[in-house]
Amino acid sequence: MGIRFLEQERMFALDTPNTTYLMGIVDREGFLGHVYYGKKLGDVTGAKELLRTLEGPFTPETNSRDRSSFLDAFPFEYASHGVGDFRESSVRVRDANGCSAVLLTYRSHNIYKGKHALPGLPAVFGSEDQVETLEILCEDPCLGLRAVLSYSVFEDTDAIARSVRFENAGGAVLYLEKAMSMCLDMDNPGFDAITLHGSWARERHMERKPIGHGRFSVSTLRGETSHQEHCFMALAAPGADRDKGEVYGFHLVYSGNFLIQAEVNQFDSVRVTAGIQPEDFCWKLSPGESFQTPEVILTYSAAGLGGMTTSLHHLYRNHLIRSPYLHQKRPILINNWEATYFDFDEKKLLDIARESASLGIEMLVMDDGWFGNRFDDNRALGDWRVNEEKLKGGLGPLVRQINELGMKFGIWFEPEMISEESELYRQHPDWAIAVPGRRPTLSRNQYVLDISRREVRDCILEQVFAVLHSANIEYVKWDMNRPLTDLGSAALPADRQGELYHRYVLGMYEMQERLIREFPNLLLENCSGGGGRFDPGMLYYSPQIWCSDDTDAVERLAIQESTAMLYPLSTMGAHVSVCPNHTVGRNTPFETRGYVALAGTFGYELDITALSPEDKAMVPRQTALYHRFHDLIREGEYYRLSSYQENHSFDCFQVNSPDGREILVFYTQVLNGPARHSRFVRLKGLEEGVRYRVSLVTMEEGALLRDTGRVASGETLMYGGFRLEQQWGDFRSSIFHLERLAD
Numbered sequence: 001m002g003i004r005f006l007e008q009e010r011m012f013a014l015d016t017p018n019t020t021y022l023m024g025i026v027d028r029e030g031f032l033g034h035v036y037y038g039k040k041l042g043d044v045t046g047a048k049e050l051l052r053t054l055e056g057p058f059t060p061e062t063n064s065r066d067r068s069s070f071l072d073a074f075p076f077e078y079a080s081h082g083v084g085d086f087r088e089s090s091v092r093v094r095d096a097n098g099c100s101a102v103l104l105t106y107r108s109h110n111i112y113k114g115k116h117a118l119p120g121l122p123a124v125f126g127s128e129d130q131v132e133t134l135e136i137l138c139e140d141p142c143l144g145l146r147a148v149l150s151y152s153v154f155e156d157t158d159a160i161a162r163s164v165r166f167e168n169a170g171g172a173v174l175y176l177e178k179a180m181s182m183c184l185d186m187d188n189p190g191f192d193a194i195t196l197h198g199s200w201a202r203e204r205h206m207e208r209k210p211i212g213h214g215r216f217s218v219s220t221l222r223g224e225t226s227h228q229e230h231c232f233m234a235l236a237a238p239g240a241d242r243d244k245g246e247v248y249g250f251h252l253v254y255s256g257n258f259l260i261q262a263e264v265n266q267f268d269s270v271r272v273t274a275g276i277q278p279e280d281f282c283w284k285l286s287p288g289e290s291f292q293t294p295e296v297i298l299t300y301s302a303a304g305l306g307g308m309t310t311s312l313h314h315l316y317r318n319h320l321i322r323s324p325y326l327h328q329k330r331p332i333l334i335n336n337w338e339a340t341y342f343d344f345d346e347k348k349l350l351d352i353a354r355e356s357a358s359l360g361i362e363m364l365v366m367d368d369g370w371f372g373n374r375f376d377d378n379r380a381l382g383d384w385r386v387n388e389e390k391l392k393g394g395l396g397p398l399v400r401q402i403n404e405l406g407m408k409f410g411i412w413f414e415p416e417m418i419s420e421e422s423e424l425y426r427q428h429p430d431w432a433i434a435v436p437g438r439r440p441t442l443s444r445n446q447y448v449l450d451i452s453r454r455e456v457r458d459c460i461l462e463q464v465f466a467v468l469h470s471a472n473i474e475y476v477k478w479d480m481n482r483p484l485t486d487l488g489s490a491a492l493p494a495d496r497q498g499e500l501y502h503r504y505v506l507g508m509y510e511m512q513e514r515l516i517r518e519f520p521n522l523l524l525e526n527c528s529g530g531g532g533r534f535d536p537g538m539l540y541y542s543p544q545i546w547c548s549d550d551t552d553a554v555e556r557l558a559i560q561e562s563t564a565m566l567y568p569l570s571t572m573g574a575h576v577s578v579c580p581n582h583t584v585g586r587n588t589p590f591e592t593r594g595y596v597a598l599a600g601t602f603g604y605e606l607d608i609t610a611l612s613p614e615d616k617a618m619v620p621r622q623t624a625l626y627h628r629f630h631d632l633i634r635e636g637e638y639y640r641l642s643s644y645q646e647n648h649s650f651d652c653f654q655v656n657s658p659d660g661r662e663i664l665v666f667y668t669q670v671l672n673g674p675a676r677h678s679r680f681v682r683l684k685g686l687e688e689g690v691r692y693r694v695s696l697v698t699m700e701e702g703a704l705l706r707d708t709g710r711v712a713s714g715e716t717l718m719y720g721g722f723r724l725e726q727q728w729g730d731f732r733s734s735i736f737h738l739e740r741l742a743d
C-alpha cells in the first residue's frame with residue numbers, strides 16, 4: 001500500500017491494491033500537475049513525461065512569453081483562477097481589493113499513517129494499518145492563502161479520498177467564493193458520463209451519454225442532495241460496461257449543494273471538478289481562519305462499473321458507516337405511514353402491532369402525525385410534544401404495550417422544519433430561513449429552520465431528546481421534506497449570508513452527531529421525502545436511508561438498481577406496501593413485493609389488519625426468509641447481472657456470501673410476452689472446479705427452499721450461463737439459492 005514521494009522525479013505515487021495515482025511537481029514554478037490515474041504501475045519510470053512539459057507550450061520557466069498557453073493546457077492537480085487557465089477553476093477568492101485571481105503552487109508535503117477526521121464533516125476513516133494520507137501544502141503568497149490538498153489511500157480498497165483545507169495566513173479578510181474538493185485533468189479517450197437523475201418517487205435513474213467539448217455537470221441548489229440529481233459521476237471509457245473497461249467514479253461525501261462537472265477542452269482533455277456548488281456560496285475567511293471542503297471519493301476500475309461498485313461497497317461498509325447496526329440484523333419493521341397517514345390513534349397502532357407481532361414483524365415505527373396538533377401536514381412542525389388526543393397517556397403506555405408484544409418501537413421526526421401554524425413559530429418567527437422583507441416560499445406548507453444557529457439546534461434537540469428519553473424508543477426516522485429557498489439568516493451579518501447553505505448542512509450534521517452520541521444504540525434511518533438525501537454523507541450517521549416514497553415493486557427495480565450501483569444493499573430502506581400501489585396504482589403480486597424489498601433493509605408499510613388472508617399468510621414466510629438470509633444480503637458481495645433499465649424486460653442480480661458457500665439470484669420479470677426462450681445470465685464471483693446445487697425459494701408451506709434438481713459447475717454458470725425461465729404472468733419474481741457442494 002501506500003504513498004511515496006519520489007525525490008528524483010519529484011513525483012507523488014499513491015497506490016491502492018489495483019490502482020496508481022501520480023502527481024508531479026514542475027520545479028521552480030512549483031506547479032503541481034496530474035500525471036496518471038489508472039491501473040496499478042509497478043514501475044513508474046518515464047511517467048513524468050505524461051505531464052507534457054517537454055513539448056509546447058513549454059513551462060513558463062523556459063518560455064514565459066507564452067505563460068498563459070501553458071497555464072491553459074497544463075494538467076493541474078488543483079486549478080487556478082483568473083491568471084490564464086480558462087478551464088473550470090478549483091478555487092476563487094475575493095480579496096481586499098475586490099480582485100479574484102488565485103494561483104496555488106507547491107510548498108511542502110507531509111505523509112502520515114491513518115487519516116484525520118474532517119471537523120464537522122462526514123468522512124471515510126481507517127486505522128493506521130488501513131489508510132495513509134498525503135497532505136500537500138500549496139500557497140498563493142499574493143493572497144496569503146494556503147491550501148492543503150489531502151489524499152488518503154486505502155490498503156484494502158481501490159479508493160482515494162480527496163479534500164482541501166484553506167487557511168488565511170495573510171493579514172486581510174478573504175472571501176472564498178468557490179472551494180472545490182478536487183480537480184482532475186486527464187486525456188479524454190471519448191468518455192461517456194454516467195449520472196443518476198430523477199424526481200420525487202423516481203430517484204436515481206441511470207443515464208449514460210458521451211461528453212463532448214464544453215461542460216457537462218450535475219448539481220443541485222436545493223440545499224440537500226436532492227431527488228433530481230445525485231452527487232456522483234462516472235466516466236466510462238469507450239467499450240466499458242458493467243463487466244469490463246475503464247471506469248472512473250467520483251462521489252461526494254456531502255449532503256448539500258454540490259457540483260460535479262466534466263469539461264472537455266480544446267486539446268481533448270477532460271477536467272473533472274467536484275465539490276460544493278459555487279453558486280450562492282461565499283465563505284468569509286478572516287486572518288487565521290480556515291475552511292475545510294467536504295471529501296470526494298475517487299475510484300478507478302479496469303473491470304467496468306461492477307469493479308467500481310465493489311470498491312464503493314467495500315469502502316462504505318468498512319470505512320464510512322459507524323452505526324453499531326452496520327453488521328447487525330436490522331429488526332423487521334412495520335411503518336404506519338401508508339397504513340394510516342395522519343389518521344391514527346393508540347388503538348390503531350396497537351391493532352397493527354398485535355397483528356404484526358403474530359406474523360413475525362419485530363418493530364412498529366410510528367410515522368408523521370404523533371405530535372403537537374399534527375392532524376395534517378399543514379401544522380405543528382417544531383412542536384415535538386406528544387399529541388395526547390391521539391396517544392392518551394403519552395408515549396410511555398403505548399411503547400410499554402408494544403414492548404410487551406415482543407416488538408421494538410420506533411418514531412419519526414422532521415427536526416429541520418417549522419410550520420407557520422406552530423407554537424415554535426409563534427415564539428420564534430425569525431428562526432425560519434427567510435430573506436428580510438420577503439415572505440419565504442412555502443413548500444408542503446412549511447418553512448426550513450435556520451439550524452445554522454446553535455440556539456435553534458439546541459431547542460429542537462432538547463425536545464427530541466426528551467421524547468426519546470421518555471420511553472424505550474430504539475429507532476428514529478429522521479425526515480426532511482422540502483428544499484431550501486429564500487436563503488437568509490437573521491443571525492448572520494451581510495457578508496456571511498453566502499455561508500448559510502453550507503452552515504445549514506454543518507448544523508444538520510452536528511445535530512445528527514449529537515443524536516447518535518446521546519443514544520449510541522439507536523437505529524437511525526435518514527429520509528428526505530423518500531430518497532432526496534441519500535448520499536455518503538448521511539451514511540456516516542445512519543446505516544440505512546429510506547430509498548424512495550415509491551414502494552411499487554416495479555418502480556423500485558430501477559431505483560434500487562442504481563442505488564446499489566454505489567451503495568451496499570444494507571443501506572437501502574425497502575418496504576412491502578399495499579396494492580394498488582399508492583404512488584402509481586399498480587398491482588403486483590405480494591410475493592414479488594416481498595422479494596424486491598428483501599434486497600434492502602426489509603419491512604412493511606401497510607395496514608396489516610386489512611390485508612387479505614392470502615397475503616397475510618405470506619408474511620410469516622417472508623419474515624422467515626429475511627431471518628434466513630439477512631446476513632448474506634447485508635454482508636454479501638453484490639453483482640448486477642442484468643438491468644431492467646436497459647433491457648426493459650427483467651431485473652436480475654446476485655449476492656454471494658463472503659465465504660462463497662451460498663449465493664442468491666434475484667430475478668424479477670416485469671412483463672411477460674409470447675414465444676420467448678428462457679434467458680441466460682452469467683453469474684459472477686463463483687469458483688471454477690466447484691459445483692453448485694440450485695434451489696428455489698418458495699412461499700409454500702414447509703421448507704423455505706425447494707431443490708430444483710439442477711447442479712452446475714462454477715465455470716458453466718459464469719461463462720455459459722444460468723437459466724431463467726420465462727415466468728407466467730406479469731411482475732413475477734423468483735429467488736434462486738445456490739449452494740456450493742462439498743469437493
Ligand code: DGJ
Nearest residue numbers: 337367368527529530549
Ligand atoms: C416523507 C417520507 O418519505 C414518508 O415515508 C413519510 O415519512 C412522510 N414524509 C411523512 O410526512
